[in-house]
Amino acid sequence: MGVTRKTRNLELVLDAFRNAQEALSAQLLMERLPADVNRSTVYRLLDRLEDDGVVHSFLASENIKFYALCKECPPSVHVHSHAHFQCNSCSQVVCLEQEVVVPTLNQYRVDEAQVLLKGQCATCMR
Amino acid sequence: MGVTRKTRNLELVLDAFRNAQEALSAQLLMERLPADVNRSTVYRLLDRLEDDGVVHSFLASENIKFYALCKECPPSVHVHSHAHFQCNSCSQVVCLEQEVVVPTLNQYRVDEAQVLLKGQCATCMR
DNA sequence: TAATTAATGCGACTGTGTTGCAATAATACG
DNA sequence: CGTATTATTGCAACACAGTCGCATTAATTA
Numbered sequence: 001m002g003v004t005r006k007t008r009n010l011e012l013v014l015d016a017f018r019n020a021q022e023a024l025s026a027q028l029l030m031e032r033l034p035a036d037v038n039r040s041t042v043y044r045l046l047d048r049l050e051d052d053g054v055v056h057s058f059l060a061s062e063n064i065k066f067y068a069l070c071k072e073c074p075p076s077v078h079v080h081s082h083a084h085f086q087c088n089s090c091s092q093v094v095c096l097e098q099e100v101v102v103p104t105l106n107q108y109r110v111d112e113a114q115v116l117l118k119g120q121c122a123t124c125m126r
Numbered sequence: 127m128g129v130t131r132k133t134r135n136l137e138l139v140l141d142a143f144r145n146a147q148e149a150l151s152a153q154l155l156m157e158r159l160p161a162d163v164n165r166s167t168v169y170r171l172l173d174r175l176e177d178d179g180v181v182h183s184f185l186a187s188e189n190i191k192f193y194a195l196c197k198e199c200p201p202s203v204h205v206h207s208h209a210h211f212q213c214n215s216c217s218q219v220v221c222l223e224q225e226v227v228v229p230t231l232n233q234y235r236v237d238e239a240q241v242l243l244k245g246q247c248a249t250c251m252r
Numbered sequence: 253t254a255a256t257t258a259a260t261g262c263g264a265c266t267g268t269g270t271t272g273c274a275a276t277a278a279t280a281c282g
Numbered sequence: 283c284g285t286a287t288t289a290t291t292g293c294a295a296c297a298c299a300g301t302c303g304c305a306t307t308a309a310t311t312a
Contacts, residue, residue: 041290041291044270110245117239136259152299
């Protein structure tokens with residue numbers, strides 16, 4: 001079950017995502033929120049927002065879960081096979097536009113694909 | 127720096143991987159080792175084996191790192207863009223043969239691609 | 253065989269994320 | 283508006299993967 005009540009914390013989290021160009025981990029998100037927002041609350045909000053299809057999540061380096069707003073995802077076909085890029089130097093994560101061609105497998109039914117590309121971002125390359 | 131000495135624990139770990147059809151997390155690996163093999167030792171062996179290019183690692187669900195033997199990877203071009211599949215029901219992880227077509231990006235230099243496909247394996251589908 | 257040093261075991265410690273529970277506050281309804 | 287309902291919150295404790303320092307053990311070297 002997802003978000004049903006409009007609370008201060010919910011608004012703060014949504015604003016943080018709207019203002020962010022990149023994907024955010026719970027940790028990064030909390031750094032952008034007032035210090036008095038509870039850690040558990042943040043995790044619970046992220047869960048609910050994901051249930052509602054408002055954000056999607058994926059794992060990046062160091063076993064850190066990142067979240068980003070779902071922009072052009074048709075909620076019906078909510079598969080998220082688009083790729084994410086993480087810079088090995090600054091650790092920043094961005095959502096890419098590209099959909100990834102998921103190989104067809106005859107032994108498995110693929111419901112979801114997580115693609116994380118890693119390398120150097122433009123800023124860290126120069 | 128990687129593995130240099132041939133120890134009992136090293137042999138046990140390598141045997142476990144050779145006998146496994148699927149990829150193993152540190153946890154799963156430890157279940158297949160004698161109980162007296164220390165947890166830290168397992169993690170350190172995995173690190174060394176990865177440094178040496180003997181195994182490769184990737185993240186699966188629940189923030190768990192999985193490891194598998196590198197079979198046909200040319201050590202020179204050690205990029206590991208091949209996909210992995212994880213069953214949402216039994217959580218088993220396998221290495222797939224398929225290489226994934228990595229999209230070319232002009233703003234980023236991609237050094238590595240991690241592709242995790244999720245769904246149902248043949249056993250869990252019936 | 254002795255010296256060197258990689259590997260190990262242990263225990264304590266991170267850091268991410270979860271949970272139970274009581275208190276608080278957003279909504280629904282009269 | 284005032285009250286009842288219940289979603290949300292804060293807190294503290296917890297779970298778990300993985301790391302680290304350090305003293306001990308054991309594989310290799312000479």
